[in-house]
Amino acid sequence: MDKHSLLIDTSIRLFHEKGFHGTPTSLIAKEAGVANGTLFQYFPSKENLIVEAYISIKEEMANELKINKESNANIIDQMKDVFTSSLTWALAHPLKFDFLQQFYNSPYHHKLKEQTIKKYDQTHLDLIQEAIEQGAIRSLPANLVYALISSHTYGLYQYLRVASHDQRKKVIDTGFELLMKMLT
Amino acid sequence: MDKHSLLIDTSIRLFHEKGFHGTPTSLIAKEAGVANGTLFQYFPSKENLIVEAYISIKEEMANELKINKESNANIIDQMKDVFTSSLTWALAHPLKFDFLQQFYNSPYHHKLKEQTIKKYDQTHLDLIQEAIEQGAIRSLPANLVYALISSHTYGLYQYLRVASHDQRKKVIDTGFELLMKMLT
């Protein structure tokens, strides 16, 4: 594993444990097994490291979801695929998923360019827009539907994180049925 | 306004702007118009101040919702009342509502006693449990329903915070209808 990725992974873990400002760069370097100064060869500043960590997770997630999304033709099946993949990914990478929330609710998020934020939403918004136009889900503002689906996913994640693992698949299916009952 | 409340209100604003560790206690004291040392007479440590700020918001919210909840007999009306009041309160106090999210996604939240967290959930869980027993909403684990309602509320909040204000009442009503469509 290259030092860039190693530093980002270590950062995500430590930021989650101790918060952004509660984690000194010296500790990140130490836990990643590199010298203090090395960190600043890969990232010009701590803030840059935090933002890069966020972007790397968003990229990773976007790549995972893209693969699972191409095959289906039916738009509801596509939505179910995205929904299921998102939840499965989140439950498989709780540290990273929690980091996204932590970042989103921090002052660093406001420093991102509008464009960067939109970049990762656009694919989902397009899918929702198409589903509305096809009449597959009820006619509401796409942004509202996106907010409702995202938070529904997040709510299920919160529940499943502490619930017993063997019911996960069933609860995810039920969760999607509930979502569709609401949106159609 | 007494200094205790003044310091908490100032903290909430600054923590939201600059994050927990990004806000020095000296700045909180300065903006609250008291001396550095005075802050530590009201709060033994910065961590204590952060936790007290969280608890004060939870208390305030609990008190607001309690008042609006007593009158109705019909359980669906009660739920609608809690839902509407929660959203209205959140939209009227976005700084405080955002602080709750920020706190929840920070390492400080893990330091709270289990009991303290449950304290503010219990009333809502009881209401949900009763609604399930009465058959007013479908039979699902109360914790799951709670997670779904909470996140649904949060999703609507996120949408309404940026949407135009004059549609708020209508969107909140629609939001509750959607929620009930899902849960019945």
Add this chain to the structure above:
DNA sequence: ATATTGATTGACTAATCAGTCATAAAAGTA
């Protein structure tokens, strides 16, 4: 008026941290 009490002050300290930089090690090249 004087004394007593408790709240308030802000200069101070010991510790911590982000970022630098001169030096060294490693890798690449001929």
Add this chain to the structure above:
DNA sequence: TACTTTTATGACTGATTAGTCAATCAATAT
């Protein structure tokens, strides 16, 4: 090997911070 380039190191620094504490102030009581 001998030389060059790239990467890594960690001691160091200037700046910042949480928390302290001796001194001051305000309010009330005697």
